[in-house]
Amino acid sequence: MRARRLAPARVGRPEHYYSGSECCEEGIEVGRAKVYNVGMAESLGTFEQAVLLSVHRLSERAYGRPVIKDLELRLGRRVSAGAAYATLNRLEERGLLISRLEPGAPERGGRARRFYRLASSGIDALDESRVLTAALWRGVKWRPKRRFA
Numbered sequence: 001m002r003a004r005r006l007a008p009a010r011v012g013r014p015e016h017y018y019s020g021s022e023c024c025e026e027g028i029e030v031g032r033a034k035v036y037n038v039g040m041a042e043s044l045g046t047f048e049q050a051v052l053l054s055v056h057r058l059s060e061r062a063y064g065r066p067v068i069k070d071l072e073l074r075l076g077r078r079v080s081a082g083a084a085y086a087t088l089n090r091l092e093e094r095g096l097l098i099s100r101l102e103p104g105a106p107e108r109g110g111r112a113r114r115f116y117r118l119a120s121s122g123i124d125a126l127d128e129s130r131v132l133t134a135a136l137w138r139g140v141k142w143r144p145k146r147r148f149a
Contacts, residue, residue: 044129051087052126055116062116096122
């Protein structure tokens, strides 16, 4: 199966950018231009962003168990191995991650390890998510009325 590339956000006039057969008419103001998200269904979810950022942070040590441990540390909750591995596989299928299989060590019973790194489209996807999130929060004065313990 060939990986699909994540559609980047576009800056400019809405009539020039299409998602499928429909024109994107609504955008988010970024500076003097509007950003129109093409392929919104392909945008990153919070957990996907966390996984990509974990792979980036771990660099050459980014394989399953360390990614899970980093996610648990950053998210402050338990992360199931199934959720982490399913997300790593999905991100690789989407072309956002690249993996390599390395032979296992004797202490692991010879089981191979799959190491991950960000693909250039993964970097683009994180950049897009960061820009869109910043644009959404711009101008918001956040003072929650309730405090949670």
